[in-house]
Amino acid sequence: MQLDELYRRVIMDHYQHPRNRGRFGENEGIQIELNNPTCGDRIQLQLKLNGDQIEDVRFDGEGCSISLASASMLTEAVKGLQVQDALALSSHFSELVRGNHPEGVDLGDLEALQGVSKFPARIKCATLAWKAMEQALGETSRES
Amino acid sequence: MNLENIRDQFPILSQEVNGHRLVYLDSAATSQKPLAVIRAIQHYYETYNSNVHRGVHTLGNKATEAYEGAREKVRRFINARSTSEIIFNRGTTAGLNMVARSLAEGVLQAGDEILITQLEHHSNLIPWQQAAKRTGATLKYLPLQADGTVRLEDVEEAITERTKVVAMAHVSNVLGTVHPIREIAAIAHRRGAVMVVDGAQSVPHMKVDVQELNCDFLAFSGHKMLGPTGIGVLYGKEEWLKRLEPVEFGGEMIDFVQLYDATWKQPPWKFEGGTPNIAGAIGLAAAIDFLETIGMDAIHRHEQRLVAYAMERIGQVEGIQVYGPKERAGIVTFNLSGVHPHDVATVLDTEGIAVRAGHHCAQPLMKWLGVTATARASFYLYNTEDDVERLVQALIRAKEFFGHAIG
Numbered sequence: 301m302q303l304d305e306l307y308r309r310v311i312m313d314h315y316q317h318p319r320n321r322g323r324f325g326e327n328e329g330i331q332i333e334l335n336n337p338t339c340g341d342r343i344q345l346q347l348k349l350n351g352d353q354i355e356d357v358r359f360d361g362e363g364c365s366i367s368l369a370s371a372s373m374l375t376e377a378v379k380g381l382q383v384q385d386a387l388a389l390s391s392h393f394s395e396l397v398r399g400n401h402p403e404g405v406d407l408g409d410l411e412a413l414q415g416v417s418k419f420p421a422r423i424k425c426a427t428l429a430w431k432a433m434e435q436a437l438g439e440t441s442r443e444s
Numbered sequence: 445m446n447l448e449n450i451r452d453q454f455p456i457l458s459q460e461v462n463g464h465r466l467v468y469l470d471s472a473a474t475s476q477k478p479l480a481v482i483r484a485i486q487h488y489y490e491t492y493n494s495n496v497h498r499g500v501h502t503l504g505n506k507a508t509e510a511y512e513g514a515r516e517k518v519r520r521f522i523n524a525r526s527t528s529e530i531i532f533n534r535g536t537t538a539g540l541n542m543v544a545r546s547l548a549e550g551v552l553q554a555g556d557e558i559l560i561t562q563l564e565h566h567s568n569l570i571p572w573q574q575a576a577k578r579t580g581a582t583l584k585y586l587p588l589q590a591d592g593t594v595r596l597e598d599v600e601e602a603i604t605e606r607t608k609v610v611a612m613a614h615v616s617n618v619l620g621t622v623h624p625i626r627e628i629a630a631i632a633h634r635r636g637a638v639m640v641v642d643g644a645q646s647v648p649h650m651k652v653d654v655q656e657l658n659c660d661f662l663a664f665s666g667h668k669m670l671g672p673t674g675i676g677v678l679y680g681k682e683e684w685l686k687r688l689e690p691v692e693f694g695g696e697m698i699d700f701v702q703l704y705d706a707t708w709k710q711p712p713w714k715f716e717g718g719t720p721n722i723a724g725a726i727g728l729a730a731a732i733d734f735l736e737t738i739g740m741d742a743i744h745r746h747e748q749r750l751v752a753y754a755m756e757r758i759g760q761v762e763g764i765q766v767y768g769p770k771e772r773a774g775i776v777t778f779n780l781s782g783v784h785p786h787d788v789a790t791v792l793d794t795e796g797i798a799v800r801a802g803h804h805c806a807q808p809l810m811k812w813l814g815v816t817a818t819a820r821a822s823f824y825l826y827n828t829e830d831d832v833e834r835l836v837q838a839l840i841r842a843k844e845f846f847g848h849a850i851g
Binding site: 340421 | 784791794803817
């Protein structure tokens, strides 16, 4: 097990310089908070939809390098996507960090997180923000 | 057998993890098991596995003898007056829940007070929250000093005539603080309150004498004291166990059953509904034999030396913050600045070092410390100074790795 396999440069960059961290207004968009009860990590996600398109997304919270970097990468990856495509990306990502690289799918920077699959205890860290997004979007699609 | 060659008795410790000799520093979560314990359990299943207290047959008698023999061994180990005060259960959580539930049903009333601390493990906190909700009693928290210790003056002040229950860990699973239970119990008793002690982190590591502490209840777990998982002990003073009603009903615990009513056996059996963890009790008895062969005082001295050394060495690592008092049991909880404890634990794991990272089932304590999580190294009789040294070197490397990665 090599540390560099887990902590890729791009991950450390997102951890150190998180993108889209913060909030856009108190009561705007869909907001959700998700905890990882086993470790106390906490991610808040805020999503602004325009019809079926994710117009903007912000995150905040406390956690380890993997959970915060993953949240930061999520915000870049899903901004501008259709809800359906964001959910599909989330399921690809979930496969990726479990060691099953989806064939023919380019996950861009997110692929840096595939090293997590060799550290089973850290998979939940990587998927926390994505689970939050799934819940947030799941709730809207149920409502509509 | 002595502490020098003790590691040979723990087969699990001789392995390599991720290419390095395993350094196991997570005994506060669960301890490793010596051969004697593993063999006692195997021997039971291979030669006399049977249910207890009911068979007329030879194996049943043998199993009953071993199970009740384990109870006597536990009694002696904590110096209870009688085996009727020793209840076997699943572990500390089960014991504390049982006490809280029974007291809620039979003793607590609206307006009563339950006093605990913010240091408690969730298993000595949530049962009391629930008991308070169910009865209308008020849950109160004892003030803590900056290093996590309690002052007896504060205890004197906090325990009032309304206080019916004082529940406290003997040793904090996060800070390693050792609470003056004997003195606190004396104050509690003067005001007519019952003293409940979470002994999960003390009984495995030091001589605990329930008559000397004079607590009313003491809960602990077999798996933290070299025994198997799934077996634990609740000690309760006989007068309390006679007074309290069981919370679980079924086989084993009854005296006489009619269509619309039933009566219970005497304690401890009225609190042991269902087939008990017989193999677990036998394993626990073997664990107690093992601990007593080494001697609880020798184990305690060894851990005290080790934790003093660890505090000194870990404290020298740049950017380390250690939480809790200087005087402590064999637990060192810390953070490395700029590195999340999960990341610390992952780096250590790649070097074969097992520590715990997270909130340690003590979220209110994390809040009190002003952190979301910490890393924790905990020691037992099989740990050495070399283990501490490996930890320190790995922490320095973690600091370097993240320093570079970040910078």
